[in-house]
Amino acid sequence: xxxxATSTGPDGAAVLAVSGDLDIAGVxxxxxxxxxxxxxxxxxxxxxxxxxTFLDSSGIGALVRLRKATADGQxxxxxxxxxxxxxxxxxxxxxxxxxDRSDW
Amino acid sequence: xxxxxxxxxxxxxxxxAVGIVLTCLGxxxxxxxxxxxxxxxxxxQTGQAASVLSAAVTVIEQPLSTxxxxxxxAGPDDGSAFTEFITPYVGSKKPFxxxxxxxxxxxxxxxxxxxxxxxxxxxxxxxxxxxxxxxYDSTGTTIRLLAAGGRNLLLWGKADPRTGLAVYAExxxxxxxxxxxxxxxxxxxxxxxxYVGHRADSTSLLSTDVEPASLPMSGYTTRATxxxxxxxxxxxxxxxxxxxxxxxxxxxxxxxxxxxxxxxIAALTGLRLAxxxxxAEQNATTITALYERVDNLYGQQRELFERLQRALLPxxxxxxxxxxxxxxxxxxxxxxxxxxxxxSVVALDEHRFGFVVGDVSGRGVDxxxxxxxxxxxxxxxLMDGDEPAVALEKCSRQFDITSDGHMTxxxxxxxxxxxxxxxxxxxxxxxPLLLNxxxxxxxxxxxxxxxxxxxxxxxxxxxxxxxxTLFCFTDGLVExxxxxxxxxxxxxxxTLGEACDRAVDELVAHAVDTLRSPDASDDIAVLxxxxxxx
Numbered sequence: 001x002x003x004x005a006t007s008t009g010p011d012g013a014a015v016l017a018v019s020g021d022l023d024i025a026g027v028x029x030x031x032x033x034x035x036x037x038x039x040x041x042x043x044x045x046x047x048x049x050x051x052x053t054f055l056d057s058s059g060i061g062a063l064v065r066l067r068k069a070t071a072d073g074q075x076x077x078x079x080x081x082x083x084x085x086x087x088x089x090x091x092x093x094x095x096x097x098x099x100d101r102s103d104w
Numbered sequence: 105x106x107x108x109x110x111x112x113x114x115x116x117x118x119x120x121a122v123g124i125v126l127t128c129l130g131x132x133x134x135x136x137x138x139x140x141x142x143x144x145x146x147x148x149q150t151g152q153a154a155s156v157l158s159a160a161v162t163v164i165e166q167p168l169s170t171x172x173x174x175x176x177x178a179g180p181d182d183g184s185a186f187t188e189f190i191t192p193y194v195g196s197k198k199p200f201x202x203x204x205x206x207x208x209x210x211x212x213x214x215x216x217x218x219x220x221x222x223x224x225x226x227x228x229x230x231x232x233x234x235x236x237x238x239x240y241d242s243t244g245t246t247i248r249l250l251a252a253g254g255r256n257l258l259l260w261g262k263a264d265p266r267t268g269l270a271v272y273a274e275x276x277x278x279x280x281x282x283x284x285x286x287x288x289x290x291x292x293x294x295x296x297x298x299y300v301g302h303r304a305d306s307t308s309l310l311s312t313d314v315e316p317a318s319l320p321m322s323g324y325t326t327r328a329t330x331x332x333x334x335x336x337x338x339x340x341x342x343x344x345x346x347x348x349x350x351x352x353x354x355x356x357x358x359x360x361x362x363x364x365x366x367x368x369i370a371a372l373t374g375l376r377l378a379x380x381x382x383x384a385e386q387n388a389t390t391i392t393a394l395y396e397r398v399d400n401l402y403g404q405q406r407e408l409f410e411r412l413q414r415a416l417l418p419x420x421x422x423x424x425x426x427x428x429x430x431x432x433x434x435x436x437x438x439x440x441x442x443x444x445x446x447x448s449v450v451a452l453d454e455h456r457f458g459f460v461v462g463d464v465s466g467r468g469v470d471x472x473x474x475x476x477x478x479x480x481x482x483x484x485x486l487m488d489g490d491e492p493a494v495a496l497e498k499c500s501r502q503f504d505i506t507s508d509g510h511m512t513x514x515x516x517x518x519x520x521x522x523x524x525x526x527x528x529x530x531x532x533x534x535x536p537l538l539l540n541x542x543x544x545x546x547x548x549x550x551x552x553x554x555x556x557x558x559x560x561x562x563x564x565x566x567x568x569x570x571x572x573t574l575f576c577f578t579d580g581l582v583e584x585x586x587x588x589x590x591x592x593x594x595x596x597x598x599t600l601g602e603a604c605d606r607a608v609d610e611l612v613a614h615a616v617d618t619l620r621s622p623d624a625s626d627d628i629a630v631l632x633x634x635x636x637x638x
Contacts, residue, residue, distance in 0.1 A: 021585065024467060024625075054585050056626070057465040061511040064556055068506050084588045091589065092513060093532035093550030 002026025003051070004033045013077065014042035019051035022059035030062050038069055045070060046102070050080030055088050067097060077102055112378035120371040127363025135356035138348060139324070145347040146326050149293055154328035154339050157298070161332055165245050165260070167193045168271045172264045175205075183217030190271075194220035200260070200273040208240060208268045216269075224252050224274060225259060238334070239263045239270055247333035249277075249300045249310065258310075260333070277311060294341045297321060301335055310337065409442040409469060410435055416476050417629075422451035426521045426570075426637030430609035432616050434628040436580070441467035443627035444475035444510070445578045448483050455522045458486035461576040461631050462514040463533065465553075474510045478503065478554060482516055492516040492529035493563035496551065500531070505555035512554040515576055524568045524635055529561045534579055534593070539611075540572040543601040545593070573608060573634040575600055580626035581619050595619060608634040 003019035014037040022030060037045045047063065049055075067076045077100045081089075089095055110118070171189050178185035186205045194200045204218040213236060225232050231250070239246040239261035246261045256277040263270035297304065297312040297319055304320050312319060321342045328339045346353045414433070421429040431447050444464025452458050460482045464475045481502060485495035495516055505511050513533035519526040528536070528546060532553035537543050551561040568574055582592030599618050603611050612632050620628060 056583065057463060057511065057513065057579060060553075061465040061505060061509070061555075064511055064553075065505055065509070068556070088589055091532075091534060091550060093530065093552045094556075097552060097556065 002029055004029055006033060006037065008042075009044075009046055011044065012042065013044035013046040014040050015046045015048055015079075017048040017051070019053075021054040022052055022062065023054060023056045024058040027058050027062045030059075031065065034066050034069075038066075038071065038074070043073065044075055044077055046077045046079050048079045049082060049085055052082060052085055055085050057092075060088065060092055060094065064094070064097070075100055079103065110378075112375050112382055115378040116371045116375035119374040120367055123363065123367025123370055127360060127367060130363060131356045131360040134359055138352045138356060141348045141352060142343060142346065143324055143326070146294070146324065146341060146343050149347065150326045150328050150339065150341045153294060153296065153341065154330050157337065157339060158330045161330065161337070164199045164275070165262075165333070167199065168245065168260060168262045168273060171205075171271050172262060172267075172269060175269055176264070176267060186217050186271075187219050190219050190273075194273075199275060201276050203271065203273040206236070206270045206272055208236070208263075208270070221274075223272065224255070224257055225250065225272075235259060235261060236263075236270065236272075239272075240265065242334050245333035247300070247335055249308070293344050293347055295321065295344050297340045299338045299340070300332065302329070302338055304338060304340055308338075406442070409472065412469070413442050413472055416472065416479065417446060418448060421449045422457065424451055424457055424521055425455075426635060427457065428608045428634040428636055430612040430632045430634075432612050432628075432630045434580075434616055434620060436467075436625045436627045442469075442472060443467055443580070444471040444512075445580065445627045445629035446475050446479050447576070447629045447631040448479055449631065449633070450483055450487055452487060452489075452518065456518060456520050457633075458483070458492075458516070458518045459576070459631060459633060460486070460514060460516050461533065461536075461578060461629060462512055463578040463580075463629070465511045465513075466509065470508070471510060474503075474508055474512065478512045478514065482514060486516065486518060491563060492518055492527055493561040496529050496531050496554070496561045497559065499554050500552070500557065500559045500561075503554040504557070508555075510555060513579075514554060515548070517574075517576075519568060519574075519633070519635075521635060521637075524570070524572075525565060526568050526574065527563055527565050529563045531559075531561065534577065534582065536574055536576040537597060537600055538566070538568070538572060539575055539600055539604045540569055541604060543575075543597040543604070545597070546574070568633075568635045570635050570637060573604070573611065573632055575611075575615070576631045576633075577615075578627070578629045580624060580628035581616070581630065583626060584621060592619075608632050 001020050002022055005017045007015045007017065009015045016034055016037060018030065047066070070076045078098050079102045081101055089098055167190060171186055174185060174189050183205060190203045194203045200220065202220040202223050204223055205216040207214050207216055235246065235248055240263040248259045250257045250259055258275040258277055260273045260275065261270060295314050298310040299308040300310050301308050306316065306319065309316060309319065321340055323342055325340050325342045330337045330339060417433055421431070429449055433445065435442055444466065446462050448460045450458045460479065462478055464471050464478060478499070481499050482495055485498050490498065496514060503512060514531040515528065515533040515536060517526055517528040528548045530548045530550040532550050535545050535548050538546050546564065546566060548564040549562045552559045582596050583589060584592055596615070596619060599615055603614050606614060612630050616628060616630060
């Protein structure tokens with residue numbers, strides 16, 4: 001089960017906090033929650049991954065789709081990326097695509 | 105599914121039968137109790153009536169005994185003393201209609217005095233003689249019933265052996281022997297019939313309150329016997345009305361009616377409940393059948409997809425000298441849609457071969473469609489002579505996750521069986537393992553998966569020695585929920601390291617059997633290439 005919550009970060013970023021398993025069962029809900037963020041005026045869309053316990057190829061695909069959907073002038077930032085998630089991104093050759101990260 | 109059991113009608117009938125039986129039993133028991141109580145009350149009342157009758161007999165008899173005592177004092181032949189004493193007891197509405205004093209002299213009888221009407225009994229008749237002799241022979245009162253002159257007479261006689269005197273009196277009974285009963289008397293609740301002697305026949309009938317023709321009484325009757333001179337009176341009674349309480353009388357009927365009503369209600373309720381249950385069971389059966397059908401349809405669909413998937417996987421690998429090829433595809437656990445894993449080996453010329461293992465993210469038939477596209481595209485570039493990195497770079501321009509929603513990881517390679525040189529490039533795919541006595545990961549820097557957009561890929565070259573095996577796989581083999589990916593990779597390396605010596609197809613089967621978790625939702629594709637020969 002995936003848990004999703006949106007909020008606004010201290011720097012004005014639109015934050016989507018993900019918890020639990022971001023897998024094929026949670027992809028649709030993730031993209032649905034992300035849609036309003038893409039349409040907002042926020043310059044930074046932040047996906048907080050601190051409570052993600054599992055990320056499979058479908059979940060990675062969802063992150064990639066969000067990354068590619070960010071409009072001009074918007075950027076996607078991953079925050080609090082767990083080591084396990086970072087490792088999966090690395091093995092999938094996506095470290096550079098998600099280079100924009102923060103840990104605070 | 106059909107249940108063997110009672111139908112609603114049968115259940116209602118059963119309830120009705122049980123209800124009727126219980127009701128009748130209850131009603132019958134109460135009725136029997138009431139009857140027993142009636143009988144007991146009847147006996148008590150009859151006993152009271154008998155006591156009253158017994159007292160009445162004594163009252164009637166008393167003047168006759170007293171008259172004889174009076175004569176003992178006044179002198180045996182004093183007819184006037186007799187007349188004086190007995191007169192108050194004789195007349196209409198008195199105990200007797202006629203009373204007379206007699207004296208026995210030898211065999212003859214002389215009437216000394218008479219009060220009231222002349223005796224009806226003819227003194228010279230045999231009846232009279234027999235009656236008198238009996239009166240003289242017995243110490244008590246002799247009583248006989250006589251029908252004469254259209255009247256019923258009760259003859260009373262009492263003799264005194266010491267004086268030779270006898271008192272004789274006649275009492276008139278109603279002609280039809282029917283006498284009404286006064287209210288509040290001991291007989292008020294009863295119908296009665298009195299008989300002289302012990303036989304209840306019409307000739308012995310003394311008195312009754314019912315129509316004599318309707319005798320003898322039937323139904324519940326009670327008998328009592330009262331001493332009556334030298335004989336007895338038999339009193340037969342039956343209840344005129346219900347003697348006990350109204351409740352006791354009507355309760356059996358009330359229980360019967362109430363019980364039958366309740367039985368009908370219970371049977372109808374049972375019928376309704378049973379029908380409800382039957383309907384519910386039928387609904388449940390229908391729902392179960394629908395589920396089974398859906399499940400069946402789902403199974404058929406899944407089978408179709410799996411056939412499609414397998415149709416897209418190579419059935420036969422190319423035959424290359426000095427190269428052994430083994431592969432395996434395992435669908436995800438039942439209940440999950442098919443995935444997009446694949447493998448492919450192609451002969452490029454006599455000595456060179458190309459190979460691909462890939463994984464399209466997502467599930468379902470459109471995933472398989474993307475897989476087919478990726479499989480044939482990569483393969484086509486390799487067959488065209490492109491090196492792996494170039495083939496992947498060309499492919500990267502043809503897939504877009506924003507249009508089809510899928511991302512594809514691919515490992516692509518080209519090898520030469522003569523030299524053992526292998527070139528390898530990865531589009532975000534797990535690196536293969538090289539088995540050469542030990543298992544080690546081939547260091548191939550992963551580029552981005554296909555679908556991200558145009559990209560460049562690094563190419564790695566390494567030596568595949570004779571006897572060494574290159575083991576390519578998809579993440580379903582190593583990925584487990586709640587576990588870091590490196591643990592799965594280490595587990596795979598350990599498993600393969602111990603199984604290096606096995607035949608290549610056994611190696612593949614062993615790896616899949618050992619590492620696949622039973623509830624794995626992801627599918628798995630494995631391809632192993634072993635270089636052999638001298």
